[in-house]
Amino acid sequence: MLLSGKVAVITGAASGIGRETALLFAREGAKIVALDINETGGRETVAEIGNASGDAIFVKTNLRHKDEIESAVQACLAHFGHVDILHSNAASYALGSATEISEDEWDRTLDICLKATWRLTRGVIPAMLSRGGGTIVITGSVQAIRGYRGHTAYQAAKGGLLSLTRSLAADFAPTIRVNTILPGAVVTGLWDKISENDRERIAQMCPLRRNGRPEDIAQVALFLASDMSSYMTGSCLVVDGGLSSIIQPQWEQTER
Numbered sequence: 001m002l003l004s005g006k007v008a009v010i011t012g013a014a015s016g017i018g019r020e021t022a023l024l025f026a027r028e029g030a031k032i033v034a035l036d037i038n039e040t041g042g043r044e045t046v047a048e049i050g051n052a053s054g055d056a057i058f059v060k061t062n063l064r065h066k067d068e069i070e071s072a073v074q075a076c077l078a079h080f081g082h083v084d085i086l087h088s089n090a091a092s093y094a095l096g097s098a099t100e101i102s103e104d105e106w107d108r109t110l111d112i113c114l115k116a117t118w119r120l121t122r123g124v125i126p127a128m129l130s131r132g133g134g135t136i137v138i139t140g141s142v143q144a145i146r147g148y149r150g151h152t153a154y155q156a157a158k159g160g161l162l163s164l165t166r167s168l169a170a171d172f173a174p175t176i177r178v179n180t181i182l183p184g185a186v187v188t189g190l191w192d193k194i195s196e197n198d199r200e201r202i203a204q205m206c207p208l209r210r211n212g213r214p215e216d217i218a219q220v221a222l223f224l225a226s227d228m229s230s231y232m233t234g235s236c237l238v239v240d241g242g243l244s245s246i247i248q249p250q251w252e253q254t255e256r
């Protein structure tokens with residue numbers, strides 16, 4: 001077991017990548033503190049871990065609220081006594097170009113995707129330092145390194161997470177390692193409004209000819225959270241089936 005005896009705080013644990021990561025980390029021996037605004041989904045994740053003889057608690061947390069984040073970290077320390085891993089993963093965002101989104105939409109996206117990660121690190125880092133070690137795994141996006149229409153606030157937030165990763169890595173090495181995953185197209189709750197046709201079209205844009213599954217990302221989160229990546233910090237790993245690695249002109253898409 002790669003995470004035996006570790007305590008992991010995971011945000012966005014009610015669904016998609018966060019849930020899959022929580023289940024995988026628990027199978028690898030970690031105790032899980034599942035954070036999400038979605039109480040039903042969060043409790044389902046915790047129940048599934050419990051049914052498999054794992055140990056997990058759910059703390060309903062709106063990541064926009066500073067006091068709720070602080071309480072969640074306190075709940076983790078009160079229940080399990082320490083924290084070894086933070087997987088900052090939750091996201092929610094408004095679509096639109098710079099001229100389309102409102103000030104409120106910008107703030108909400110940046111709060112949940114970027115500022116909450118900084119607030120969580122402020123909560124867990126002192127506990128990790130006093131314990132002598134810890135790992136932080138952030139879920140970014142290939143949109144941090146590639147432009148994509150209509151995603152201004154999300155891309156700004158994800159780009160910020162990349163810089164935050166390097167900054168945290170520089171400040172807290174060698175005790176704490178900090179790395180980011182850049183997923184491509186992964187079928188999760190965020191895809192609810194994407195039609196089957198569009199899903200297939202996106203899959204065919206990937207050299208690996210399929211969309212990602214939450215477990216594809218969870219496995220990389222496990223690698224970054226565990227000692228398997230012990231010589232990595234301040235890095236990012238693209239996990240996108242090759243999507244961002246190629247130039248695929250329109251005519252090539254229709255010919256093949």
Ligand SMILES: NC(=O)c1ccc[n+]([C@@H]2O[C@H](COP(=O)([O-])OP(=O)(O)OC[C@H]3O[C@@H](n4cnc5c(N)ncnc54)[C@H](O)[C@@H]3O)[C@@H](O)[C@H]2O)c1
Binds near residue numbers: 187191
């Ligand atoms: N699915 C993709 O194609 C894709 C691609 C690149 C990056 N990502 C990233 O992966 C991460 C996980 O997303 P996912 O695809 O699993 O989506 P998801 O919708 O399944 O999960 C996101 C979770 O965040 C939670 N959340 C939203 N707002 C919150 C708030 N204010 N407080 C607490 N929790 C909140 C939601 O309830 C949900 O459980 C995100 O950071 C996302 O940006 C996803």
